[in-house]
Amino acid sequence: MNDDKFVEVKNLRKVYDNGHEAIKQVSFAVKKGDLVCLLGPSGCGKTTILNILAGLLNPTSGDILFGGKSVVKTAPKDRQIGYVFQNYALYPHMSVLQNVMFPLIVGKHKKSKDEAAKIAQKYMKLTQITDLADQKPGSLSGGQQQRVAIARALVQEPQILLMDEPLSNLDARLRLKIREEIRSLVKRIGITTLFVTHDQEEALSIGDKIILFNEGVIQQDDLGQNFYLEPNNYFVANFVGNPVIDNFKVEKNGDKLTASDFEIAVSDLDPSRFKRELPDGKYILSVRPENITPNPAGQIKAHVDDVELIGRERILKFSHNGVQARSLVGLEDPVQAGDEVNLKMRLDRIFLFTEQGERVY
Ligand SMILES: Nc1ncnc2c1ncn2[C@@H]1O[C@H](COP(=O)(O)OP(=O)(O)OP(=O)(O)O)[C@@H](O)[C@H]1O
Ligand SMILES: [Mg+2]
The missing domain is CATH 2.40.50.140 (Nucleic acid-binding proteins)
Structure with a gap:
């Protein structure tokens, strides 16, 4: 298996039922252990791609490979993916500990309550929410809920972590702090991560590389600095970096x-x-x-x-x-x-x- 292509997307196309072509022709690869940012304006197809990777949506055509094996026919639960949704999607009636344990006590490979709690506590420690174990999501701040969602996405020790604009509901200062924490956590556990954002500064600061989309097409797939120095086209030059003289x-x-x-x-x-x-x-x-x-x-x-x-x-x-x-x-x-x-x-x-x-x- 080629570690440079741990996640590989080949000629992906997605046409929704109403005929809208959200993803036109997209191919990219993600190296094992990298944190890659999918960047682009609203509506460019970022969530569509994450949902296809997670198996929540079927592509119209194209292939998805994890570790060199096609997963397009693999059920979502067998793809070993952790998904942090934009709105956190925590269970309001459960405590923080119950939320984090939840993926471990349902499904085919469910663990005993004790074992599940032990694993949950490990990830709660990593995301620094141990003290919140007995609280309900409703009594937590946005940043705390965010950590619960990340811990819950990690408990099954997935091989790939998908995060959809995870910081967009936080205030500016907290956003800076949590994005550094996310990067350091991801690097510590070595999980391959796709992080969706529409904020170029966020992408430049945490991405090992950035894939910039517009209208369902990749505009540039590159290291951050190259978006400044060597933009592929006018869209890239204007989207990334300080505004350039326009027109x-x-x-x-x-x-x-x-x-x-x-x-x-x-x-x-x-x-x-x-x-x-x-x-x-x-x-x-x-x-x-x-x-x-x-x-x-x-x-x-x-x-x-x-x-x-x-x-x-x-x-x-x-x-x-x-x-x-x-x-x-x-x-x-x-x-x-x-x-x-x-x-x-x-x-x-x-x-x-x-x-x-x-x-x-
Ligand atoms: N179920 C659907 N049926 C039809 N069109 C859809 C559906 N879901 C999304 N779209 C359209 O596909 C395009 C891509 O949507 P997507 O949600 O992937 O964008 P996005 O890049 O995640 O945007 P945002 O930054 O606003 O979250 C948009 O034009 C959207 O309106
Ligand atoms: Mg989206």
């Missing part, structure tokens, strides 16, 4: 790229970054805020609309011929709202896209 149109004419009031010589671009030959025509230019900064030699004249403090740095919000954009400057930089500035781009860091969103530079 900045330039036109290529021979050896020049021209915008309304500035030009870039094609020879000043980094030849190794071209994805393909560029025919003359219209393109969209994007640049991240850290790569367009005030500089007296800069060609782009802009009006600073606002300045926002973000920790140790400041974001200039500026407009340039009706296009809104952002630039990152240090705290000591004197620039203020209302200033007219010249901005310079790092040409080895800009991106160029076709109008259809294909990245060409």
Whole structure:
């Protein structure tokens, strides 16, 4: 068995009964012990994929393999999966201990009450809810309920853990804390985990890798930093990282790229970054805020609309011929709202896209 492909999804397609094609053609692999984030906007198909992996939904076509073996015909209970649902789905009339034990005392392989309680207590200790054993879910905070749901998903010692936006109901501070705890727990027990989120920052912070979806198609399957540095297309560049200049149109004419009031010589671009030959025509230019900064030699004249403090740095919000954009400057930089500035781009860091969103530079 190949550990790099512990979970493998091949040519997956899902058309719901009403004809909606939620998953168009999806293939990916997850390495044993990795925590992989499935990221994407609402409705892109994340939950659909988890439900197919868990066996709660049948795919229209394609294959799912765990440890090299197809499981599409395997019943959900035999797939050795732990599933943390977005709404926790705890049993309100049972205590925390009873909730966590529950999967162990039902079904074919059920354990004695004593044995089940012992295993449950082990996972309650790991998720730090031992003190809550006798309480009912209704008296717990969101973060505590979250831990109960995780402990319950782990008691059967599954080989794969699925988590569907597990932190979305928590406040910002608790979200940061619990996401670190989840990562450290997952790494300690070495369970292969698929973690669904629509929050790019959460995905970047905890994922060993990220799979970004849009409209039922994978846009990029990669290490976090590559979504910043080497986005596959316009959607990825805008979804991950600080917003880039939106819809900045330039036109290529021979050896020049021209915008309304500035030009870039094609020879000043980094030849190794071209994805393909560029025919003359219209393109969209994007640049991240850290790569367009005030500089007296800069060609782009802009009006600073606002300045926002973000920790140790400041974001200039500026407009340039009706296009809104952002630039990152240090705290000591004197620039203020209302200033007219010249901005310079790092040409080895800009991106160029076709109008259809294909990245060409
Ligand atoms: N049972 C269903 N029948 C028909 N269409 C469905 C069904 N369930 C989901 N869909 C549609 O399939 C698409 C993908 O849904 P899914 O729940 O997988 O999205 P998601 O990425 O999990 O979104 P969210 O971030 O909002 O949870 C959506 O357009 C949704 O409306
Ligand atoms: Mg969902």
